[in-house]
Amino acid sequence: MPSSLGLIRWSTRLIGRSESTGAPLTARVAALALLVALGTATAGAQSNRPSTTVSQPTGAASGLATLRSPPVLENVSGDPRTVEVRLTAAPTRLSLLPGTTTDVYAYNGRVPGPTLELREGDHVIVHFRNELPVPTTIHWHGLHIPAASDGSPFHPVGPGEQHDYVFTILRGSAGTYWYHPHPHHQTGYQVAKGLYGAIVISAADDPLSASLPEKLLILSDNRVLADGSIDLPDESSLQGGVDAENGREGDLLFVNGQSNATLTIRSGEVQRWRVINASAARVFRLAVTGHTFVHVGSDGGLFERPVEVSEIVLANGERAELLVRGTGPPGSRSMLQTLPYDRYIPQTRPRDWKQARDLMVVQYTPDAPVPLAAVPNVLRRVPALDTLAASATRVIALSQGLINGKMMDMSRVDVSARLGATEIWQVENLVGMDHPFHLHGFQFQVIDRNGVPEPVRRWKDTVNVPKHETVRFIVRYDDYPGKWMFHCHILAHEDHGMMGVLEIR
Amino acid sequence: MTRSCGGSCRYAGALVSILAVVGCSRPSAMTASSRVDIPAGRGADPTDVGAQDMRARVLRGRALVLDHACSACHSGVLDPAGQGFLAGMRTTEEEFTIDGFKTRPRNLTPDNETGIGRFSERQIFNAMRFGLRPGETADVEITSTTPGQGNFPARPKYLAPPMPWIAWRHMSDQDLWDIAAYLKHAVKPVKNKVADSDGPPDFWASYYATRIGPRPALQYPTANEVGGTAPNEQVLRGRALVIEHACGDCHNGRDNPAAGDWLVGALTPTDTFQLGPFTIRPRNLTPDDETGLGRFSERQIFNALRFGLSPRETPDAEVTATVPGKGNHPAQPRYLAPSMPWVAWRHMTDQQLRDIAAYLKRGLKPVKNKVPESDRPPDFWVSGFTVDKIGPYPASPFPTANEKVP
Numbered sequence: 001m002p003s004s005l006g007l008i009r010w011s012t013r014l015i016g017r018s019e020s021t022g023a024p025l026t027a028r029v030a031a032l033a034l035l036v037a038l039g040t041a042t043a044g045a046q047s048n049r050p051s052t053t054v055s056q057p058t059g060a061a062s063g064l065a066t067l068r069s070p071p072v073l074e075n076v077s078g079d080p081r082t083v084e085v086r087l088t089a090a091p092t093r094l095s096l097l098p099g100t101t102t103d104v105y106a107y108n109g110r111v112p113g114p115t116l117e118l119r120e121g122d123h124v125i126v127h128f129r130n131e132l133p134v135p136t137t138i139h140w141h142g143l144h145i146p147a148a149s150d151g152s153p154f155h156p157v158g159p160g161e162q163h164d165y166v167f168t169i170l171r172g173s174a175g176t177y178w179y180h181p182h183p184h185h186q187t188g189y190q191v192a193k194g195l196y197g198a199i200v201i202s203a204a205d206d207p208l209s210a211s212l213p214e215k216l217l218i219l220s221d222n223r224v225l226a227d228g229s230i231d232l233p234d235e236s237s238l239q240g241g242v243d244a245e246n247g248r249e250g251d252l253l254f255v256n257g258q259s260n261a262t263l264t265i266r267s268g269e270v271q272r273w274r275v276i277n278a279s280a281a282r283v284f285r286l287a288v289t290g291h292t293f294v295h296v297g298s299d300g301g302l303f304e305r306p307v308e309v310s311e312i313v314l315a316n317g318e319r320a321e322l323l324v325r326g327t328g329p330p331g332s333r334s335m336l337q338t339l340p341y342d343r344y345i346p347q348t349r350p351r352d353w354k355q356a357r358d359l360m361v362v363q364y365t366p367d368a369p370v371p372l373a374a375v376p377n378v379l380r381r382v383p384a385l386d387t388l389a390a391s392a393t394r395v396i397a398l399s400q401g402l403i404n405g406k407m408m409d410m411s412r413v414d415v416s417a418r419l420g421a422t423e424i425w426q427v428e429n430l431v432g433m434d435h436p437f438h439l440h441g442f443q444f445q446v447i448d449r450n451g452v453p454e455p456v457r458r459w460k461d462t463v464n465v466p467k468h469e470t471v472r473f474i475v476r477y478d479d480y481p482g483k484w485m486f487h488c489h490i491l492a493h494e495d496h497g498m499m500g501v502l503e504i505r
Numbered sequence: 506m507t508r509s510c511g512g513s514c515r516y517a518g519a520l521v522s523i524l525a526v527v528g529c530s531r532p533s534a535m536t537a538s539s540r541v542d543i544p545a546g547r548g549a550d551p552t553d554v555g556a557q558d559m560r561a562r563v564l565r566g567r568a569l570v571l572d573h574a575c576s577a578c579h580s581g582v583l584d585p586a587g588q589g590f591l592a593g594m595r596t597t598e599e600e601f602t603i604d605g606f607k608t609r610p611r612n613l614t615p616d617n618e619t620g621i622g623r624f625s626e627r628q629i630f631n632a633m634r635f636g637l638r639p640g641e642t643a644d645v646e647i648t649s650t651t652p653g654q655g656n657f658p659a660r661p662k663y664l665a666p667p668m669p670w671i672a673w674r675h676m677s678d679q680d681l682w683d684i685a686a687y688l689k690h691a692v693k694p695v696k697n698k699v700a701d702s703d704g705p706p707d708f709w710a711s712y713y714a715t716r717i718g719p720r721p722a723l724q725y726p727t728a729n730e731v732g733g734t735a736p737n738e739q740v741l742r743g744r745a746l747v748i749e750h751a752c753g754d755c756h757n758g759r760d761n762p763a764a765g766d767w768l769v770g771a772l773t774p775t776d777t778f779q780l781g782p783f784t785i786r787p788r789n790l791t792p793d794d795e796t797g798l799g800r801f802s803e804r805q806i807f808n809a810l811r812f813g814l815s816p817r818e819t820p821d822a823e824v825t826a827t828v829p830g831k832g833n834h835p836a837q838p839r840y841l842a843p844s845m846p847w848v849a850w851r852h853m854t855d856q857q858l859r860d861i862a863a864y865l866k867r868g869l870k871p872v873k874n875k876v877p878e879s880d881r882p883p884d885f886w887v888s889g890f891t892v893d894k895i896g897p898y899p900a901s902p903f904p905t906a907n908e909k910v911p
Contacts, residue, residue: 241660242706346606346703397623400662405625405644430623431640432701450618468618468698 067261067360069216070197073114082123085116087138089181089195090131097252097259100228104194105132111257112218112278113197116179118169120203126165130157136190138165139182140199141317142299142443142461144173147482147504150440153184153410154483170479173443174203175301175459176274176319178218184410188248188280188491192222192230196278201301207379208296212272212323215263217336219314219359220278221250245348245400246433247281247316247490253338255360262361263336267369269326272296277314280491283434283464285341287311288324288362289334294375297321300443300459302379307456313341315436315464317489323375328364336360343434343467382457385445385474389422396427398435398465398488398498407497413483414500422476429465436489437471438462439502441482444475462489477504559690559911564903566687569680571900573673573750574849578610583848584896586905591688592620592695601667604712608665608702616694629685630678636663636670636713650717662708671713672751672760674720690911691904718761722748727763729791730868743864746857755787755844768869770797770876778844783880785842793871806862807855813847813890815839827898829887840886842879848895 077084092109096102107113118124130136135158139151145167148155157163177199181190198218223231231250233240243249255261265271277284286293287310295307299319312320328334336359344353394415397404404414417423424447427437443459449471465471487499567585575591576582581599582590589595593612601608615622621629621639628639631647641662649655664670673681705711725741726732744762753759757776758767770789771777778785789797798806798816805816808824818839826832841847850858882888904910 238706244660245706346701347708348706400641402641402643405628407643428617428623467701470618 065258065261067215067217067258067263068256069115070110070112070218070256071114072117073108077125079123081121082125083116083118084125084127086127086129087113088129088131089136089138091133094194096222096224096228096257100224102224102228102230104230105190106194107197111194111196112220113179113195115198115200115216118199118201120169120171120174120201122169124165124167124169127162128157128165129162130159132190133159134183134186134190135159136181136183136186136195138179139440140165140167140177140179141438142175142177142319143167143199144170144441144443144479146480147441147484150482150484151179151182152440152483152485153182156183169201171203173301174201174206175297175299176200176216176276176321177299178276178278178319180278182485184408185495188495189232191278191280191491192232192248196220198274198276200274203301205380207302207376208272208323209373212270212373214272214274216256217273217275217360218254218256218278219276219282219284220254220257221280221282222252222254223248223250224252242348244492244496246344246350247492249279249282249350253282253357253359255336260358260361262363264363264365265324265326265328266365266367267326267328267330268372269370270373270375271324271326273320273322273324275312275314275320275322277316277318279316281316282338283316283341283343283436284314284359285311285339286314286320286336286359287339288336290328291324291334291362294323294325295320296323296375296379298458299461302382303456303458304379304382305377305456306375306379311339313464315343315434315462315489316491317436317438317462318460318464324362325372326364326369327372328362330364330369331366332364334362334364336362345432345467382445382459384457385422385476387424387447387474390424390474391421392417393424393426396425396437396486396500397430398427398437399430400433401493401496401498403487403498403500406500408487408499408501410501412501413503415486415502417477417502417504419477419479419481419504422474424472424474426470426472427463427465428470429468432467434464434466435493435498436462436464437486438489439475439486440484441480442475442477442484444473447472447474481505559686562683563687563691563911565680566683566685567691567903567908568852569676569684570687572849572852574846575613577846577849578667579613580610584901585903585907586901587896587907589695589697590905590907591692592697593699595697603666604705606665606703606705608667608704609699611699612695612697613688614692614695614697615689616696619696619698620694621688622694626682626685626689629688630681632664633670633673633676633681633684634678635661635674636668636717638662638664638708641708650720660708661710663710663713665702665704665709666712669751669754671717672749672754675722675745675749675760686911691908693907693909695907716759718759718764720760722761723763725762725868727767729758729762729764729767729870729872731870737863737867739860739863740868741864742857743860743862744868746853746861747864750850752790756790757787768865769872769874772874780843783842783882785844785879786876787844788876789872789874790865791869791872791874792866793873796873796875797871798865799871803859803862803866806865807858809841810847810850810853810858810861811855812838812851813840813845815841815885818885827892838885838887840890842881843886843889848890851898852900 073085075083087107089107092106093101094104094111104111128138135156137151137156149165149167179199180196181187198216225231235244292308292310293312295309296302314320337356338359339356340354429435443461445457446454446463448454450469463471481504484502485499486502487494580589580592591613594610612620614620617623624639625644628644631637632639635647642658645656647656649657652661653659725736748760756768756770758764768790771786791797792799794800801816802821805821808814809816812824819835822833824833826834829838830836
């Protein structure tokens with residue numbers, strides 16, 4: 001085909017080249033001016049301003065601390081079917097990294113916040129107090145609960161105010177969830193300042209042996225300036241612009257707020273990991289060197305059957321339940337890593353995106369191996385939502401910062417549906433950057449991606465829609481009417497207005 | 506020659522011209538005088554098929570696409586019957602390198618996944634009028650060019666250069682809507698995934714900051730133009746065509762008739778193109794007798810635009826054939842150097858080409874600027890301009906196998 005154009009194409013290409021290499025004088029001057037303007041911009045975009053930020057402890061410093069789980073929120077209720085907890089968001093000063101202190105926002109004084117442990121059937125009361133200088137909410141990400149308790153931007157809690165979040169955990173919803181603020185335009189800021197925590201819901205009939213040690217892994221990242229303060233650049237700055245585009249990624253990677261901590265495992269032991277991607281924008285592509293994962297659960301709990309995989313891509317907001325089998329010899333050491341994942345547009349792709357990053361050391365104890373525990377073939381039933389029952393298909397076009405070409409408007413309803421209806425959502429990503437799509441209030445099942453049927457039926461509340469791809473999912477609006485949000489879970493995009501309102505009536 | 510060149514314009518210009526090289530221009534199916542701006546604002550929805558005859562619109566849009574040579578970059582196929590017409594680049598040889606960034610001509614067919622099928626006509630309109638990337642700009646009517654106002658994005662994300670939207674934006678609303686209609690409704694979708702262009706994190710905002718001139722262009726006559734009597738309608742039409750076909754991107758002055766170097770040709774070695782071993786120098790288009798077009802007739806200028814025939818080496822005669830040796834087409838034609846996009850310009854109507862010649866000859870003041878001869882191969886580019894390489898004139902009739910009747 002190019003031959004048909006021959007000379008023309010050839011000339012075009014050559015001119016293109018001469019353009020870039022620049023001939024003398026005017027063009028070169030212009031080019032230089034541009035490079036000064038853009039070149040530095042590029043450099044800035046592609047590093048994380050190493051001169052001013054604190055860098056990740058690596059090498060000898062790694063693996064010194066043992067991985068800790070956040071404490072569990074204390075249940076103050078006397079009723080065995082009720083969980084009653086107190087949660088306070090307040091500014092405080094913590095040491096996010098050894099040797100520095102940082103002004104943060106924290107739930108009950110901790111980053112991450114304490115873990116909310118629940119069982120299916122529990123009646124939950126969260127006495128929340130906002131001691132922040134700004135309005136906030138708590139969104140119970142993934143929970144199927146009444147809209148008024150969802151912590152959406154429709155229900156802000158002002159500074160100094162208290163609010164009780166009250167809801168019931170329905171049967172079948174055992175799984176790994178998380179909570180974080182959701183005030184309009186401020187979610188990214190408040191999460192960056194330290195507000196996020198885990199929710200673990202257990203089932204009485206959990207098919208996985210209670211003897212499997214459970215580990216909670218809350219993944220996050222952040223950027224900290226040399227003075228210890230959290231790096232939140234103005235949006236008019238270059239880094240601010242890059243953050244607005246990519247979402248705010250940090251060069252510091254944390255598991256449970258710890259950097260390169262050590263998790264111990266005994267040879268032959270099978271551990272159940274509950275992994276939450278609580279970062280504002282980073283997609284983790286997780287792998288443990290020398291190991292595979294048995295993937296058993298997603299956002300809304302366990303699958304029907306386990307799936308063995310070598311790695312798991314976890315977009316922000318998503319969760320995974322994994323079995324990690326201690327197949328290494330006693331005393332050996334492996335590494336939980338996040339592998340390169342290109343979710344970016346070329347303009348703002350970080351320079352070091354191709355580097356695998358260490359998250360956590362997996363250290364085998366010297367103890368003699370124990371026999372490897374068996375993993376059940378069947379976990380639980382995940383009933384399929386019937387596509388024939390779908391009464392509508394909602395086409396949701398994602399572009400940079402926009403949904404169906406619109407910015408979020410609190411006074412607008414973008415999708416309106418009947419309580420109990422089953423619908424298909426066709427989420428099309430129009431642009432060259434991944435967008436993790438989150439629907440509040442209702443777990444859904446992915447039907448297909450670009451027309452290719454999803455191999456494993458699973459409950460999801462957040463699904464990554466890779467660049468230029470289309471994901472279809474099916475959802476039934478059970479139980480709870482009201483206004484629900486749907487949005488890109490890159491927090492900068494959500495805050496920009498890449499969000500819509502679903503009203504169930 | 507006392508004018509100074511606004512250096513950066515050339516820098517940007519050359520890129521555009523490149524595109525232009527193969528083509529920008531104006532609809533042959535309609536005359537310039539038939540262009541009508543849709544009243545700004547609500548009410549008339551130009552994408553409403555009921556509002557106008559869709560077939561007429563896509564034919565006008567097609568003519569504009571052809572004589573603006575969209576396909577020269579966006580596939581390298583000039584003939585609408587050629588395979589891959591408008592379907593975007595296929596090989597990395599078709600990439601541009603701008604400031605070290607690779608930019609890639611996209612698939613303009615309406616394929617949902619890899620082309621522009623998912624974008625609305627309004628988004629395509631906004632791309633051509635404002636240079637805004639369709640996937641990253643709200644699908645809304647834009648009524649301002651000030652960031653943050655009138656739906657113009659606070660952080661605009663521009664199409665990567667060398668997409669010549671700075672010239673394209675001077676087309677009428679109706680022209681741009683018709684191009685969008687043609688691309689969306691009369692081109693068959695082709696799957697061809699083109700990688701995203703690279704670029705700076707500000708999406709070229711700083712690149713365009715100094716390159717976007719006024720629209721509409723300053724009123725005739727500027728200091729470069731012949732004033733005095735009431736402006737000649739033909740000259741005004743020709744002027745509009747010159748501006749929106751990016752003549753100034755190579756011949757200097759970009760899209761601004763008030764620029765000090767408006768159409769004076771190459772001023773410095775930077776203003777040249779390198780085609781293999783040959784250096785091409787954009788000529789002085791002002792009507793200076795000695796150094797410009799003054800000594801050529803309007804018919805010779807017409808023949809240059811329609812047939813690519815060098816005015817200096819072609820008799821001043823009416824040419825009636827595209828084949829050498831017939832109908833006054835020289836048996837041994839001397840063609841303009843290939844950066845000159847006459848292979849696209851030739852698809853303009855006779856009237857439009859005459860209008861351009863009238864503007865250059867009668868609307869511009871002469872400026873002395875002697876541009877050295879371009880280098881060229883012994884055959885005067887004849888081997889480069891065969892029908893198999895540049896497609897037929899007139900263009901293959903609508904619809905070709907790549908097209909459909911809406």
